[in-house]
Amino acid sequence: MMLQSVDEYETKLGVPEGWTRTPTHYCPGCEHGILTRLIATVIEGMGIREKTVMVDSVGCSVLAYEYLNCDHIQAPHGRAPAVMAGVKRTHPELTVFTVQGDGDALAIGLLGTIYAAIRAEPVTVFLYNNSIYGMTGGQMAPTTAVGQVTTTTPYGRDLQKTGNPIDIMKILSQTEGPSYLRRGILAPEPVEAKHGMMYQAKNVLQAKKIIENAFKVQQKGGYSFVEFLGTCNVNWKMTVEESKHFLYDQVAKRYPPGIFRDKLGIEGSPK
Amino acid sequence: MNGRVLLKGNEAIAYGALEAGLNAYFAYPITPSTETPETLAKEFGNSKYPDFKVFLQAASELEAINMTLGAASTGDLAMTATSSPGFSLKQEGISYAVGMEVPFVIVDVNRGGPGLGNLGVEQSDYLQATRGGGHGGYKLIVLAPNSVQEMLSFPKLAFDLAFKYRNPVLILSDAFLGQLKEDIAPNQSANGHNYDISWATLGMKNGQRHVLNSLHLESDSQEKHERHLYQKYVQMRNEVRFEKMDTDDADIVLVSYGITSRICKSAVKTGRENGLRIGLFRPITLNPFPYSQLSILANQGKKLLVVELNTGEMVEDVMLAANGTTRVEQMNRLGGNVPTVADILAKCKEMI
Ligand SMILES: Cc1ncc(C[n+]2csc(CCOP(=O)(O)OP(=O)(O)O)c2C)c(N)n1
Ligand code: SF4
Ligand SMILES: [Mg+2]
Numbered sequence: 001m002m003l004q005s006v007d008e009y010e011t012k013l014g015v016p017e018g019w020t021r022t023p024t025h026y027c028p029g030c031e032h033g034i035l036t037r038l039i040a041t042v043i044e045g046m047g048i049r050e051k052t053v054m055v056d057s058v059g060c061s062v063l064a065y066e067y068l069n070c071d072h073i074q075a076p077h078g079r080a081p082a083v084m085a086g087v088k089r090t091h092p093e094l095t096v097f098t099v100q101g102d103g104d105a106l107a108i109g110l111l112g113t114i115y116a117a118i119r120a121e122p123v124t125v126f127l128y129n130n131s132i133y134g135m136t137g138g139q140m141a142p143t144t145a146v147g148q149v150t151t152t153t154p155y156g157r158d159l160q161k162t163g164n165p166i167d168i169m170k171i172l173s174q175t176e177g178p179s180y181l182r183r184g185i186l187a188p189e190p191v192e193a194k195h196g197m198m199y200q201a202k203n204v205l206q207a208k209k210i211i212e213n214a215f216k217v218q219q220k221g222g223y224s225f226v227e228f229l230g231t232c233n234v235n236w237k238m239t240v241e242e243s244k245h246f247l248y249d250q251v252a253k254r255y256p257p258g259i260f261r262d263k264l265g266i267e268g269s270p271k
Numbered sequence: 272m273n274g275r276v277l278l279k280g281n282e283a284i285a286y287g288a289l290e291a292g293l294n295a296y297f298a299y300p301i302t303p304s305t306e307t308p309e310t311l312a313k314e315f316g317n318s319k320y321p322d323f324k325v326f327l328q329a330a331s332e333l334e335a336i337n338m339t340l341g342a343a344s345t346g347d348l349a350m351t352a353t354s355s356p357g358f359s360l361k362q363e364g365i366s367y368a369v370g371m372e373v374p375f376v377i378v379d380v381n382r383g384g385p386g387l388g389n390l391g392v393e394q395s396d397y398l399q400a401t402r403g404g405g406h407g408g409y410k411l412i413v414l415a416p417n418s419v420q421e422m423l424s425f426p427k428l429a430f431d432l433a434f435k436y437r438n439p440v441l442i443l444s445d446a447f448l449g450q451l452k453e454d455i456a457p458n459q460s461a462n463g464h465n466y467d468i469s470w471a472t473l474g475m476k477n478g479q480r481h482v483l484n485s486l487h488l489e490s491d492s493q494e495k496h497e498r499h500l501y502q503k504y505v506q507m508r509n510e511v512r513f514e515k516m517d518t519d520d521a522d523i524v525l526v527s528y529g530i531t532s533r534i535c536k537s538a539v540k541t542g543r544e545n546g547l548r549i550g551l552f553r554p555i556t557l558n559p560f561p562y563s564q565l566s567i568l569a570n571q572g573k574k575l576l577v578v579e580l581n582t583g584e585m586v587e588d589v590m591l592a593a594n595g596t597t598r599v600e601q602m603n604r605l606g607g608n609v610p611t612v613a614d615i616l617a618k619c620k621e622m623i
Binding site for chain 2: 049050051052053055056062063065069070071072073074075076079082083084085086087088089090091093094095111112115
């Protein structure tokens with residue numbers, strides 16, 4: 001399907017009620033937009049949009065309240081899990097979730113991230129892991145690869161000075177609290193085809209399923225944490241195409257997708 | 272609670288909050304404030320307080336204040352109490368709450384000094400409390416109780432004001448008041464609240480989308496927002512509260528709040544028995560500060576003696592009120608020490 005314009009795109013795919021129709025500020029080729037649209041579609045499909053509070057974090061996801069057509073609370077940097085706990089504990093009937101960047105959730109907010117998991121708050125975290133601080137212009141993130149060049153590691157991330165990148169699936173797997181720990185990929189996969197480059201949407205479609213699963217876990221009273229691998233072509237200083245290759249060839253090798261916990265058997269038999 | 276009971280200040284704050292209809296409390300232990308969460312933990316589930324649905328111990332003050340922010344965003348009555356080092360950590364969440372216009376109540380039980388300081392009484396958080404201790408130039412309404420009875424009644428007043436202005440309200444008590452035991456009269460107990468919460472994020476309530484946000488990327492929209500907040504601070508000046516004792520014929524007026532105002536009361540009595548014409552002016556709201564009420568006394572030429580447990584903080588407001596019309600002197604103690612009645616009277620004699 002070749003889509004020529006936004007209008008045509010909307011007629012072919014439909015406009016989810018979950019989207020406010022405000023054009024997004026995300027850079028072209030970034031999957032923050034895909035994630036926003038998938039969430040909009042899922043909360044509409046599940047019929048929960050009018051009983052949902054999204055807690056916005058600080059990073060490129062900060063303006064989610066402009067796009068996702070539901071109630072929002074914009075939290076301080078790294079504090080979305082605590083704000084979510086305050087909402088959910090007082091109003092268990094609400095679906096409460098956040099989209100956090102890797103800097104927000106895993107650096108400044110790591111304590112809150114881990115404690116929300118330990119206490120098994122029945123909320124949902126979607127982590128957008130792009131191995132960098134996107135919004136502030138490309139500094140080292142907790143997920144930046146050893147050797148990776150960023151504006152604060154201009155000679156490459158030094159293992160001796162900064163330690164190993166964080167694997168949050170491993171960390172949260174050490175705690176009993178979470179019901180659903182899942183890593184997926186938001187970017188379409190670049191593949192060589194007869195007529196040149198093509199993108200496969202398989203993982204994007206699976207991401208939608210994962211989002212739905214995460215909300216189902218919350219509805220059953222469990223804590224769900226989903227790590228999505230995404231790109232930041234702008235701050236990786238790559239073309240969009242290079243960034244997709246980098247994501248699949250490098251990042252996804254360091255952070256393999258998979259089910260790390262599924263207590264409630266949302267994706268099949270309980271694990 | 273029925274009849275008269277003997278309670279610590281920190282316990283009274285807990286009961287006062289429950290009687291105001293507290294819905295959610297978020298705790299992080301710190302001496303000398305911990306009796307408040309301990310009392311609330313004990314009363315959690317008591318059928319007398321059906322509105323009290325969440326008590327949670329957080330992993331830090333940062334968590335506690337942001338949980339408070341989340342709970343309060345739904346229009347529930349949320350509170351968190353702490354002491355000075357914890358109050359510093361809570362500034363981030365308080366600044367956000369002001370920007371987002373989310374009302375809740377914070378209690379700071381002032382202890383000694385910067386850093387870890389000590390557990391003794393001080394009033395050294397005065398400037399932090401009244402100037403907006405976090406970033407962005409904001410104001411809180413700051414209530415300063417001076418008795419256990421007021422510790423019981425101020426939470427209700429604090430919630431009323433917080434919801435009226437959609438702004439956090441701070442109860443600034445201290446290590447002495449928190450631990451002080453007094454025999455107090457029971458208050459009315461409350462059942463639910465009927466504050467306007469049409470702004471709350473409860474999931475598209477009444478089919479409307481609600482966004483609580485402090486971010487305004489465009490200059491004009493940020494300026495408009497800050498001017499709107501400023502207008503609220505101006506309105507808040509109507510909430511000014513103070514107490515005067517024997518000021519009419521006084522040559523010297525002691526200016527003091529919180530626990531030191533209690534010592535000053537005794538000084539006024541003893542002083543008058545000994546022929547000294549002393550009075551007391553006690554600000555109850557530290558913000559809004561009763562500038563004009565105090566300036567009347569200053570303009571009458573009465574000398575002002577500011578008694579406070581810091582190196583001179585409220586004295587700045589007193590000097591603003593006096594505006595050069597009279598002499599302003601200070602008496603300060605630190606680290607848990609308090610001035611005695613004799614100290615104060617000696618200073619007054621010196622001033623005459
Ligand atoms: C207390 C505080 N410190 C620092 C910042 C600046 N800041 C804004 S976004 C951000 C990090 C963004 O990175 P990430 O969370 O990975 O999100 P991304 O933009 O990459 O999606 C930082 C450090 C801030 N807003 N608040
Ligand atoms: S800076 Fe990076 S993460 Fe942010 S919108 Fe642009 S590409 Fe996406
Ligand atoms: Mg990032």
